[in-house]
Amino acid sequence: MSRPPNPPATPGAPPLPMADPPPPRERADAARNRARVLAAAAKLFADRDPAGVTMDDIAKAAGIGRGTLYRRYPDRASIARALLDEHERALQEKLMRGPAPLGPGGQGGPGDDVTPAQRLAAFYAAMVELLETHVHLVLGAETGSARYETGAYAFWRLHVRHLTAEAGAPDPDALADQLLAPLAPELFRSQRERGIGIDRISASLEVLAYGVLGGPTGP
Amino acid sequence: MSRPPNPPATPGAPPLPMADPPPPRERADAARNRARVLAAAAKLFADRDPAGVTMDDIAKAAGIGRGTLYRRYPDRASIARALLDEHERALQEKLMRGPAPLGPGGQGGPGDDVTPAQRLAAFYAAMVELLETHVHLVLGAETGSARYETGAYAFWRLHVRHLTAEAGAPDPDALADQLLAPLAPELFRSQRERGIGIDRISASLEVLAYGVLGGPTGP
DNA sequence: GCACAAGTGGACTCCGTGTCCACTTGCTGC
DNA sequence: GCAGCAAGTGGACACGGAGTCCACTTGTGC
Known part of the structure; x- marks a missing residue:
């Protein structure tokens, strides 16, 4: 197989499409x-x-x-993040530009009448799936408070904040964090180890989503 | 001042009313x-x-x-726990036997018609107050996953599980953890440091409580 | 094939944990 | 009082992980 023309020199570099002034190669x-x-x-x-x-x-x-x-790699976390990055980026891409209910839809496609609650539930389900596959890495990357400082978390928060604002909830800034809290990797692992399956976790998060943002059983 | 007759020899000992066979004194x-x-x-x-x-x-x-x-004290956590214990016990007491809406009421008093959602909101508010005063200690006591193994957490879970079951929510076992997640001390600190006041945090948790368990704006 | 910068690896220091044990001190029975 | 002894004390020690540094090696451009 042929070597890719310009492998990124630094693992955490932002994915600019082209044109870094000095592409110093990598030995x-x-x-x-x-x-x-x-x-x-x-x-x-x-x-x-x-x-x-x-x-x-x-x-x-x-x-x-x-x-x-x-x-x-200055520490263990940066290695875990490097391993996690591509999966998180893929999910972020789907959230921003993918089809509904995960993405925004809006192309006249089938998801144009999707509610914020439905999108939040879909986001929950996707995150649970990601956690199920990669809890190891997430736990390797974030110990406790560090989680809330990462770029990935900032992205999830922005997304959820947007959904809650769209649903007309008061104080989306405060609520977004609290709606993300149940996705804490330590909690996920604890629940899984107590024998709670991912289907139950997702279903329960769906109740949360519809309860707070409105839907079949909500306001 | 007079010395108390029998100070507990071990800090974590259960609060049995009397009669330990050998009360070995403490020098x-x-x-x-x-x-x-x-x-x-x-x-x-x-x-x-x-x-x-x-x-x-x-x-x-x-x-x-x-x-x-x-x-x-085998580690830092046990010291923090010793400092935290009395405050947590006081709250637990109020939850089990105090007046509504925090406690169960039920004495023909003013809180007999209190809903599970109201009790959850009251619990949230009390926990936020406790966190505001003692985040330091909680953070000193629990690093990440350890939180979910503590006796205190088991108590909170039991309480919330009971409220969710009473409200008729599906799968209270899964939901209880998820409703407790927004009270994670690391998240609380992060929110406070971003300038979100405890009033906003409590209000937002109230939305969560009523949304999920039903109430003014819920099912 | 030469020169040089990029890359390599292991030795070293620093710091926190937890253990161990010789010494000290408060309590109790006489 | 005081003697005996167990409980309590404190510092030395071993261990292990984090992070740094620098003399050496190797790949690459010319």
């Missing part, structure tokens, strides 16, 4: 090591308790030195 | 040191970032050795 050995790191980290996060994985574990598993690991 | 110096530890820890938790307070900090601030500190 072949560096690229190889990055791939090793991500593969090793993914396995470690999945196998053990994500919070217990150390930088040394990852370096050893990837077969590189600690210094090399620190060169690109 | 005067031990009691003095315990008081010092709690006072010093309370100050440290309030002053700095609670997660950044170390056992050594507390020992030094209390003027005792590390070994002495570890003798009674």
Whole structure:
């Protein structure tokens, strides 16, 4: 297979379409090591308790030195984020431009009369699915309060804030956070470990969505 | 002042009314040191970032050795819990036996026709007040997932589960956790630091309560 | 193939945790 | 009082993870 022409030099760089002034290339050995790191980290996060994985574990598993690991990833969270990024971006894309009820619709398509409550419920369902697949990574990326500082969280908040405002709820700024809280990865894991399936979690979140933003059983 | 006849030897002991077979007493110096530890820890938790307070900090601030500190409190969380206990117990008491709408009423008093939604809203308001006063301690006691393992959380869950079941909501087990999630201390702190006042937080939680469990603006 | 910058890796320091044990001190029975 | 002893004390110690630094290696452009 051919090498992609311009692999991004920094993992967290914003996805500008083109034209970075100096595209400094990435050396072949560096690229190889990055791939090793991500593969090793993914396995470690999945196998053990994500919070217990150390930088040394990852370096050893990837077969590189600690210094090399620190060169690109300043901490465990940044590695987890790198692994998570593409999945989150895909969901964000669907939210912004995808078909209803997850996306806005509005092209004269089938979802033009979708309510904010329906969109929130769809968002909940999508997030639950994402969590089910990648809780390890989310837990590896965010410990406690750090969650609320991440760019991803800011995006989810903006989205939910928009939906609540559209539904006419008072104080969307305060409500958005509170509607996002049930998606906290620690809570999700706790519920799953107590034997609550994702179908029940999603259904329950649907009750929440329709109750607060209005719908079949709401105002 | 006179010394209380039988100070509890272990901080986390259940509050049985009387009759522990061997009440081993507590030596005067031990009691003095315990008081010092709690006072010093309370100050440290309030002053700095609670997660950044170390056992050594507390020992030094209390003027005792590390070994002495570890003798009674195996980790920072247990100290925070000891400081938090009485406040949480007071609230639990009100929830179980206090007047409506926080407590159940039912004595032919003024709160006999109180709805589950009203009681949930009252619970939210009380918890917000408790958080406002003691976020430091709650954050010192629970880091991330640990929250869901504590006895206090189990109590809150039981209470909310009961209210949701009473309101006829489907799957109270799943819903109870999700209704408690907005009270996560990290979220509370994040909201407060973004300039959202406790009145707005409480009002927003009230919307949540009435939306999900029914009420003026609910089903 | 040469020069140089990018990349590598392991040794090192710093800090917090938790344990251990020789010493001290308060309590109790006489 | 005071002797004996268990409870209590405190600091030294080992351990492990985070993050830094720098001498060496390797890939790449010319």
